[in-house]
Amino acid sequence: MEVPALSRRDRERLLRRTAILDAARAVFAEKGYEQATLDEVAERAEFGKGTLYNYFPDGKEDLFFTLFEEVVVGGLGGVIAEAFPDPEALATPGGTRAAFRGLIEGLLTHFENHRDAMMIFMKEGHRMALSPDRNETAARHWLGIVDAVQRPIEAAVRNGALRALPTRPIAHLLMGNVRGVIMAHLDAECAPSGTPEPLPFGSAAETAEFITTILFDGLLPRD
Amino acid sequence: MEVPALSRRDRERLLRRTAILDAARAVFAEKGYEQATLDEVAERAEFGKGTLYNYFPDGKEDLFFTLFEEVVVGGLGGVIAEAFPDPEALATPGGTRAAFRGLIEGLLTHFENHRDAMMIFMKEGHRMALSPDRNETAARHWLGIVDAVQRPIEAAVRNGALRALPTRPIAHLLMGNVRGVIMAHLDAECAPSGTPEPLPFGSAAETAEFITTILFDGLLPRD
DNA sequence: TCGCCAAGTGACCGAAGAGTCACCTTGTGA
DNA sequence: TCACAAGGTGACTCTTCGGTCACTTGGCGA
Numbered sequence: 001m002e003v004p005a006l007s008r009r010d011r012e013r014l015l016r017r018t019a020i021l022d023a024a025r026a027v028f029a030e031k032g033y034e035q036a037t038l039d040e041v042a043e044r045a046e047f048g049k050g051t052l053y054n055y056f057p058d059g060k061e062d063l064f065f066t067l068f069e070e071v072v073v074g075g076l077g078g079v080i081a082e083a084f085p086d087p088e089a090l091a092t093p094g095g096t097r098a099a100f101r102g103l104i105e106g107l108l109t110h111f112e113n114h115r116d117a118m119m120i121f122m123k124e125g126h127r128m129a130l131s132p133d134r135n136e137t138a139a140r141h142w143l144g145i146v147d148a149v150q151r152p153i154e155a156a157v158r159n160g161a162l163r164a165l166p167t168r169p170i171a172h173l174l175m176g177n178v179r180g181v182i183m184a185h186l187d188a189e190c191a192p193s194g195t196p197e198p199l200p201f202g203s204a205a206e207t208a209e210f211i212t213t214i215l216f217d218g219l220l221p222r223d
Numbered sequence: 224m225e226v227p228a229l230s231r232r233d234r235e236r237l238l239r240r241t242a243i244l245d246a247a248r249a250v251f252a253e254k255g256y257e258q259a260t261l262d263e264v265a266e267r268a269e270f271g272k273g274t275l276y277n278y279f280p281d282g283k284e285d286l287f288f289t290l291f292e293e294v295v296v297g298g299l300g301g302v303i304a305e306a307f308p309d310p311e312a313l314a315t316p317g318g319t320r321a322a323f324r325g326l327i328e329g330l331l332t333h334f335e336n337h338r339d340a341m342m343i344f345m346k347e348g349h350r351m352a353l354s355p356d357r358n359e360t361a362a363r364h365w366l367g368i369v370d371a372v373q374r375p376i377e378a379a380v381r382n383g384a385l386r387a388l389p390t391r392p393i394a395h396l397l398m399g400n401v402r403g404v405i406m407a408h409l410d411a412e413c414a415p416s417g418t419p420e421p422l423p424f425g426s427a428a429e430t431a432e433f434i435t436t437i438l439f440d441g442l443l444p445r446d
Numbered sequence: 447t448c449g450c451c452a453a454g455t456g457a458c459c460g461a462a463g464a465g466t467c468a469c470c471t472t473g474t475g476a
Numbered sequence: 477t478c479a480c481a482a483g484g485t486g487a488c489t490c491t492t493c494g495g496t497c498a499c500t501t502g503g504c505g506a
Contacts, residue, residue: 180399
């Protein structure tokens, strides 16, 4: 691995850019896009507001979309890609189940480790996708994630490892499941009495098993 | 049924209130809470802005939360209640499956017939639930829906008609499934080429069957 | 017919926040 | 040591929008 050919100036510039993105991540995650202010991002990053415009010339939107693309979507894309290293796994029902269990666990672990990014995804993902003025870029990113999930589903269906059902809705549905469970988690967290009911979420692995069981085996008792 | 004991004045007042709520519904559905303006609501309702404050003294929040409570949550609550008229149905796997299939179909039909209200739910539901300053009222409403779905699940699990899995996450997951499928629907609708792939959504009934199959029977081919 | 009151109205106000720019700081090379 | 360039700074401007209130209107009872 070559030492990156960056001058000290470029390295420092990159560092500052990252610091700004980090601050923005925290603020957007807490407040949501509309309620977040550039003053707060600047303050948290310990820069003047004007500096933000040196790095993100188009201001708030620029900052947010860059963040969404690089951090939120990029992170999820990486998790999805990692879950399907071997196309052979999708040849059998068992292999498919294991692969998707891995994906779900990966997504949940990612949520634990990158909570800010996931909060942005939870809060702003659907709003962005449904906006009437939905930015082409935003739409592409959103659909990119669904695409990435759909592809292995399609492969598995082709192989007879999954029921022959329309794959794109399944992809949306899988993302909806993960979203639902994260909501359940946050719901319990915010609940007045702490945990109203012991949840199955001692770990990402247990939770992933829970979702996988329902998704692959169904809610009905197997006879 | 008695004719409601309302004076003409009260009836007209109620009518105007409804007109304002209708306009607000359209505007909030299209723009989302933050981007919606009271000027636009007033214009669409053909009232002056000041009039809005006669009916919703606390302004934008008041209008939105009233709308959310009465129209969005109220509508969903009605659909959920309708789906479980007979507790006996939850005694067997087959009855349970049929009842939840009815619920899902009801939710999807409700989406078709009350698209504005559902768009508000889709866009603002999670953001509201996750807000750091989450209004107690908002939280109660959100949780109320989940509660209403959880209750029959609990009954079915008690009866052995469903696997013994934690019920609250299942409730969240079911709502996530419906949300996911609606996203798939809207995604296809917005897609540049119209419908990139024929979706299973010729009707709410077919779509409900799709979700029910996955949720109850699972994705794996039954042996 | 007159007067009163309930109710609608929209010009106006103030707060908030995105975006700008003249100024200043720092570091570098001559 | 000096001059210059690169780049950070935050006070300022301008727009938008939620909320207010003095005025108008219209209907009803005396």
